Amino acid sequence: MKFSLNKEQEMIRKTAREFAENEIGPIAAHIDETAEFPVDTVKKLGELGFMGMTVPKEYGGAGMDDVSYAIAVEEVSRVCASHGVTMSVNNSLVCWPLLKYGTEEQKQKYLIPLANGEKLGCFGLTEPSAGTDAGSQNTVAIKEGDKYIINGSKVFITNASQAQVAIIFAMTDKSKGTRGISTFIVDTDTPGFSTGTIEDKMGIRGSVQAELVFEDMEIPEENLLGKEGRGFGIAMATLDGGRIGIACQALGIAQAAYEESVKYAKEREQFGKPIAKFQAIQWFIADMATEIDAARLLVYKAAFDKWQKKPYTVSAAMAKFFASDIAMKATRNAIQVHGGYGYTKEYPVERFYRDAKITEIYEGTTEVQKMVIAGNLLK
Amino acid sequence: MDIIVCVKQVPDTTDVKIDPKTGTLIREGVPSIVNPDDKHAIEEALRLKEKFGGKVTVLSMGPPQAGDALREASAMGADDMVLLCDRAFAGADTWATSHTLGEAAKKIGYDLIICGREAIDGDTAQIGPQMAEHLELPQITYVRKVESADGGKIVCERALEDGYERVEANLPALLTVISDVNKPRYPSVRGIVEAYQEKEITTWTAADINADSACIGLDGSPTSVKKSFAPEPKGEGEILEGSTSEVCKQLVTKLMDKNVVR
Numbered sequence: 001m002k003f004s005l006n007k008e009q010e011m012i013r014k015t016a017r018e019f020a021e022n023e024i025g026p027i028a029a030h031i032d033e034t035a036e037f038p039v040d041t042v043k044k045l046g047e048l049g050f051m052g053m054t055v056p057k058e059y060g061g062a063g064m065d066d067v068s069y070a071i072a073v074e075e076v077s078r079v080c081a082s083h084g085v086t087m088s089v090n091n092s093l094v095c096w097p098l099l100k101y102g103t104e105e106q107k108q109k110y111l112i113p114l115a116n117g118e119k120l121g122c123f124g125l126t127e128p129s130a131g132t133d134a135g136s137q138n139t140v141a142i143k144e145g146d147k148y149i150i151n152g153s154k155v156f157i158t159n160a161s162q163a164q165v166a167i168i169f170a171m172t173d174k175s176k177g178t179r180g181i182s183t184f185i186v187d188t189d190t191p192g193f194s195t196g197t198i199e200d201k202m203g204i205r206g207s208v209q210a211e212l213v214f215e216d217m218e219i220p221e222e223n224l225l226g227k228e229g230r231g232f233g234i235a236m237a238t239l240d241g242g243r244i245g246i247a248c249q250a251l252g253i254a255q256a257a258y259e260e261s262v263k264y265a266k267e268r269e270q271f272g273k274p275i276a277k278f279q280a281i282q283w284f285i286a287d288m289a290t291e292i293d294a295a296r297l298l299v300y301k302a303a304f305d306k307w308q309k310k311p312y313t314v315s316a317a318m319a320k321f322f323a324s325d326i327a328m329k330a331t332r333n334a335i336q337v338h339g340g341y342g343y344t345k346e347y348p349v350e351r352f353y354r355d356a357k358i359t360e361i362y363e364g365t366t367e368v369q370k371m372v373i374a375g376n377l378l379k
Numbered sequence: 380m381d382i383i384v385c386v387k388q389v390p391d392t393t394d395v396k397i398d399p400k401t402g403t404l405i406r407e408g409v410p411s412i413v414n415p416d417d418k419h420a421i422e423e424a425l426r427l428k429e430k431f432g433g434k435v436t437v438l439s440m441g442p443p444q445a446g447d448a449l450r451e452a453s454a455m456g457a458d459d460m461v462l463l464c465d466r467a468f469a470g471a472d473t474w475a476t477s478h479t480l481g482e483a484a485k486k487i488g489y490d491l492i493i494c495g496r497e498a499i500d501g502d503t504a505q506i507g508p509q510m511a512e513h514l515e516l517p518q519i520t521y522v523r524k525v526e527s528a529d530g531g532k533i534v535c536e537r538a539l540e541d542g543y544e545r546v547e548a549n550l551p552a553l554l555t556v557i558s559d560v561n562k563p564r565y566p567s568v569r570g571i572v573e574a575y576q577e578k579e580i581t582t583w584t585a586a587d588i589n590a591d592s593a594c595i596g597l598d599g600s601p602t603s604v605k606k607s608f609a610p611e612p613k614g615e616g617e618i619l620e621g622s623t624s625e626v627c628k629q630l631v632t633k634l635m636d637k638n639v640v641r
Contacts, residue, residue, distance in 0.1 A: 008575045011451065015566050049568030062568035072568075 005067070012068040016075035019048065020083070028080040031206030032351050037162055038206055042086055045076070046117015051090045055099055060112035070248045070303035074296075077252025078259075081355035082206030084252060085362075088245030089158045090114065094121030094167055097183070097238045101226035110165055110185055123242075124154035124168035124212045125235050132368055134169075135178040135232055139214065141170035148172070148184065148224070150217045153196070156362070160210035161195040163188055168212065169231045181231035185223045192217030203354035240313045241306060242363045247299045247319035250327035250359035254295065257327075257334035257352045258288040264338050264347070275337070284333045291326040298322050314376045321369035324359035331356040380433040380528065380550075382424040383489045384457065385480055385510070387414040388441055388448035389500040397609050413448045416495025418455075418563040419556050424493050425456045426561065427528055434458045436487050440468055440479055446580045453574035454566030461487060465584040470597030473501075477509035479595050482588040484514065491533065492553040496521060507555035517548035523559040 005013070024041050031038050045051055053069040055061020069091060077084030098111040113119040130136040139152025150170050160166075166186040173180035186193060196211030226234050262285060265276035275281045302319040305312035331353040335342035342349045360366045390409040398405050413421075424435045437452040439445050440463040449460035463483055471479065484492055492514075494507035504520075511518035523543060524536040533552055537544040538559065566574075585595055593599055619626045634640045 006575075007447065007450070008571055011447075011454065011566065011571050011575075012568065015454075015568075015571065019565050047567075048565055049570075053568055057569065057572075063572050064568055068568075 005071070009065070009068050009071055012064070013071045013075055015048075016050070016072040017078075019045070019050075020076045020079035024076065024080045024083050028082075028206070029345070029348065029351065031080070031082060032203075033205075033345075035200070035205045037208050038083065039162070041083065042120065042162075043117065045083070045087060046120075049117070050076070050087060051117045051120075052095045052111075052115025053091055055095050055111065055115040059099065059107050060115035061095065066244070066303040066307035067300055070244060070299055073245050073248035074252040074255070074299070077249040078256045079252075080206060081249055081253050081352075082204045084249040085158055085204055085207045085246070085358075086120075088242065088249060089123060090121050092242040092245040093123035093238055094165065096241050097167055097225060097234055098185070100237070101183070101234055102185075103222075105222065106185060106225065114165060119164040120159055120162050121165045121167065122157050122159040122163035122212075123238070124157050124160075124166050125239075126154060126156050127152070128155050132365060134235060135181070137169055137171045137181055139168070139170040140174070141172050141182060141184065141219070143172065143221070146221050148219045148221065150184065150186075150192075150214045150219055152214050154212040156199065156209045157195075157212050158207060158209050158362075160212055161198060161208055166193075166212060167225065168214075169235055170214075172228050172231075176229060178232040179229050181235070182228045183225040183231040183234045184219050185225050186217070186219060190217055190219065202357060203351070204358055205354075239363055240316050243316040243320040243369070244299065244302050244306060244312070246359055246363045247295075247302065247316070247323040250320070250323035250356065251292065251295050251299050253352050253356045253359070254288070254292050254323070254327040254330040257330040257349055257356075258285070258292055260347065260349050260352075261285060261288065261334045261337040264341075268338075281337055284337050288326075288330045288333060292330065295319070295323040295326050314373055317364070317369040317372040320359070320364070321366050321373070324356070324366060327356040327359055328353075380427055380431040380490045381488060382427060382433065382435050382491045382493060383484050383487055384417070384420045384424045384435060384437050384452065385492065385494045385506065386417045386421065386437050386439045386448050386452055387495075387498045387500075388412070388439065388445040389414045389498050392499045399609075411444065411447065413451050414495055414498045414500075416497060416499075416556065416558060417448075417452075418495070419558050419560050420493040420495045420554075421452045421455055421457060422561045422563040423522075423525060423554075423556055424491075425564070427491070427525065428456075431528065433490070436461060436489075438480060438483055438487065439463065440471070440476060440483075449580055450574040450578075451566060453578055454570035455564055456567075456570060459487075460578065460580040462580050462582045463584075463588070464582050465586075467585040467590075467592065467596050470600065471595060472600035472602040473503050473505040473509055474601055475595050475597075475599035477506050478513050478599065479585075479588070479590060480506065481510045481513035482590050483583060484510070486583075486588055490550050491528070492516070492551070494553070494555045496555050496557045504555070507553060511553040514553070516551055516553045518553045518555070519546045519548055520555045522554045522556045525554070525560070 049062035052061035053064040057063045095115050114121045141148040141150045172182040192215045194213045198210040265281050268275045298319040302315035305315045334349040388411050391412045396405045428435050435457045436459040437449050437457045438461045497504035519535045521538045522535045523538040526534040534547045619629045
C-alpha cells in the first residue's frame with residue numbers, strides 16, 4: 001500500500017497552490033464581500049487546464065487523473081471556496097457527463113470548448129420543488145418534429161448567469177416518473193433561455209447561483225444527451241463524481257481553517273505566553289489535524305476509485321459526508337481559537353465558516369449521503 | 380531561434396534553516412524548487428520562441444532528481460530536456476560547471492543561451508558569464524528587458540544600480556536575466572501530463588559531451604571551500620521609548636554618536 005502522491009500529482013499541487021495563493025488569494029476576501037464573479041481568474045484557470053482536467057486531450061482536456069483533480073480543487077478551495085465550486089461544477093457536472101454520454105458530434109461541439117476553458121458550463125437539475133427529491137421534475141420537454149420544446153425553471157444553479165452551455169434535465173414523459181426524465185445540452189443564447197434571480201448567499205459569495213428559466217425554448221434533438229428517459233440515471237451518476245469535487249472543496253476549507261489557527265495560536269499571546277501553549281488550544285489543533293487527515297484519505301480514496309474505474313458511489317458519498325462535517329467543525333473551532341478577532345472580517349476564518357456550510361447541503365445533503373451509503377450497504 | 384536555458388534545482392531557501400552547531404544548511408525536508416531567476420529565463424525563452432519560432436531546450440547539471448526541475452520547465456512549455464548526470468561532474472565549482480554546461484550547449488546547438496542571474500543557494504552569479512567566456516560568446520548580464528532579437532542581433536536593457544544600459548549584441552549570445560524581465564507563466568495541467576508521461580529527459584554523461592576530465596567535477600575546479608560559517612548574528616536592536624519628541628531627540632543623539640549624522 002502506498003500513501004505517496006506521484007510526481008505529476010505533486011506538481012499539480014504545487015502549481016494549483018501557487019496559482020491560488022498568488023492570483024486568487026489577493027481577491028478572495030473582495031469577491032466574498034462584493035459577490036462579484038471573478039471572470040479573469042476563472043478564465044486563467046481554464047487556460048491552464050484546470051476546468052477540464054480529466055477530459056482526454058483529444059477533447060480539449062488535460063488528460064489528468066482524478067486524484068490530481070481532487071488535489072487541484074482542494075488547493076484552490078484552500079484559498080477560495082468560491083473558485084473551488086466554480087471549477088468543480090465545470091469539471092465534474094458538465095465536462096464529465098458530456099464525455100461519458102455525449103456523441104462524437106456533441107463532444108466536438110461542446111466538450112472541447114468547455115474543457116479547454118473557452119466556455120463555462122452549468123448543470124441544471126434542482127427545481128423549486130425538486131431538491132433532494134430530484135426526480136419530481138416540473139420542467140417539461142415536448143418533442144415536436146426534430147426538436148424539443150422546453151418549459152420550466154431551475155434554481156440554485158451554480159455558474160448559471162456566467163455559463164455559455166447548460167446541461168439540463170426535463171420530463172419527456174411524465175407518466176414514467178424518473179424514467180421519463182431526459183438530459184439536454186443547451187446553448188445559453190438559445191431564444192427562450194434566461195437566467196433569473198441571483199441568490200444572495202451566506203457563503204461562497206464569489207461564485208454565482210441563479211435561476212434558469214425556459215420559455216418555449218427549442219432544442220434540436222441532436223442536443224439530447226444520452227437516450228430519452230435516461231436522464232435521472234445520468235444525473236445520479238454525474239453527482240457521484242460531483243461529490244468528490246465538493247468533498248475536496250470542504251477539505252480545502254478545513255485545511256485553510258487549520259493553517260490559520262496554527263498561525264494565530266503561535267502569534268497571539270494571553271497570560272504572558274502564546275495561546276498555543278494552552279492545552280485548550282492544543283486540543284483544537286490536534287482535533288482539526290486528525291480529522292483533516294482522515295478526510296483527506298477518504299477523499300483521495302474516492303478519487304482513486306474513480307480513476308481506477310472501480311465503483312465510487314459509496315466512497316464519494318462517504319468522502320463528502322465526512323469532509324463537509326469536519327469542515328464545519330474545523331471552521332467553527334478556528335473561530336474559537338481566534339476568539340473575538342475570528343468573528344470579524346479582519347481574519348479569514350469567518351469566511352471559511354460561512355463557506356463551509358454549503359458543503360453539507362449541495363450536490364446531496366449530508367442526509368442524502370447517508371441514504372446513499374446505507375442504501376448501497378443494505379441492498 | 381533555438382534557445383538553451385540553463386536551469387538549476389535548488390533548495391527552497393525561503394524555508395531553509397541553518398544548523399547552529401555546524402553552520403551548514405539543513406537540507407533535510409527542504410523542498411527543491413527551480414531556481415527563481417531561472418524561471419524568468421525560461422519565460423523569456425518561451426516568449427522569444429513564440430515570436431520567432433524555434434525550440435527551447437532546458438539544460439541542467441545535477442543528480443537524477445534534478446530532472447524534476449527540467450520537467451517543471453517542460454510543463455511551462457520548453458521543448459527538450461537535457462540533464463548532465465555523472466559522478467564525474469560532482470564537486471564542480473562554477474568554473475568546472477560552466478565549462479561542462481558549455482560543452483553540452485555546443486552539442487545541443489543554439490542561437491541564444493539564457494541563464495538566470497544567479498542561484499539562490501550559491502549566490503555567485505558566475506555561471507552565465509563564465510559560460511559565455513568558455514563559448515566565446517558576447518554576453519549581456521542583468522537583463523531587465525529584451526527589446527528585439529531579429530536580424531541576427533539582440534538588443535537588451537541591462538539593469539544597473541543607478542539606471543540601465545541599452546546593449547546590442549550579435550547572435551549567438553548569452554543573456555543572464557533578472558526577475559524584473561517578466562512574470563513567469565504557471566505550468567499548465569496538460570504540460571505537466573506531457574512532461575511526465577510523454578517526454579523523455581536526455582541524460583548525458585561526461586563521455587557523451589566529450590568532456591576533458593581535467594576540466595570537470597572536483598578535479599576541474601580551481602576553487603576550493605576552506606570553511607563555511609554562518610555570519611555572526613547582529614546585536615539586539617534597541618527600542619526607544621517616550622513621547623515623539625523625546626524619541627526623536629534620543630535618535631538624533633545616537634545617530635550623531637555613531638557619526639551617521641553630524
